[in-house]
Amino acid sequence: MISKYVKEQIDTSKRDLTDPFGSVYIERAMIEVAKRNPNTVLVLADVGFPALKWYLANAPNRIFELGIAEANVATVAGGLAAEGYVVYIQGLAFATVERAVNQIRQCICVDHFNVKILGRAGAIGFLGISHNLIEDITIMRVMPNMVIVNPADKIEEEKCLVTISDYIGPVYYRMEMADPPLRIFKDDYVFNIGTAPTVREGGDAAIIATGSMVTESFFAADLLKKEGIEVTIVNISTIKPIDKEAIVRAAKETGAIVTAENHSIMGGLGDAVAAVLAENYPTPMKMIGVKDEFSQSGNANELKPHFGWLPKDIAATVKEVIKKKR
DSSP: OBOTTBOSSOOOSSOOOSSGGGHHHHHHHHHHHHHHOTTEEEEESSSOOTTHHHHHHHOGGGEEEOOSOHHHHHHHHHHHHHTTOEEEEEEEHHHHTGGGHHHHIIIIITTTOOEEEEEEEOSOBSSHHHHSOSOHHHHHHTSTTOEEEOOSSHHHHHHHHHHHHHSOSOEEEEEEOSSOOOOOBOTTOOOOTTOOOEEEOOSSEEEEEOTTHHHHHHHHHHHHHHTTOOEEEEEOOEEESOOHHHHHHHHHHHSOEEEEEEEESSSSHHHHHHHHHHHHOOOOEEEEEEOSSOOOSBOHHHHHHHHTOSHHHHHHHHHHHHTTOO
């Protein structure tokens, strides 16, 4: 059943260019979190932070700037969390996550410490192979005790950030480097960890997507509709713990599954969905994402054709899977 917080018809005539992947909304959420809980602190690695100006003006004693030392940031964050603080880290995921894998494991996850890691990741951008990380979900998925969230639009970004502040334990909050998304959710949307809302309904196939690829899936669904093909779109905004019931329900109702992610298909959303289906309801499926390669440097117009992420590519993949239905 389609989420009650979604408009009946998402407007795919234009993307929301006013605040691409809502930095203003994230900043607003962080200020709300800081005001609500005086034990909220920031541990920084010389990269700034959403709402940093507010913190400097109102709570400078809650900022710990460690310089370009991401592994040390994770260690210090774990130590502060051990003393009862809610700790936020933010940065490009290649540094915040990949440079600090052992420290995140040993100093945060082992003891289920209350650290929120905000990582900017994804394949689209001019920073190239070194900075456009597409392995971050894979790394974090195998970390015991780690929750992973990857919002689809700026409304969900804000709601999600407020929600994870109330969750006790480590969270990886993925902020994608991608094209501006559509506005999918209404202002009264309620985000729940571990719940995957259905944002479009159709009986011929299901696209199970995360982050920016939810937007691309809507454009693909519009193309398919012109051919008389109706697809369901499931928004996996919590990758871990994943909503198994939503995945199995989509498989039972449509009989054909396509996953879409701005991430490697190895160890990412596609692998997670495939594991759920293999154990519960084997279904024809295909994965859209980065294949066995690194990300590249370039804008969306250059990289989407390269990775096969254009709406027409997604639509073609859906039709391939439909042919394999029992």
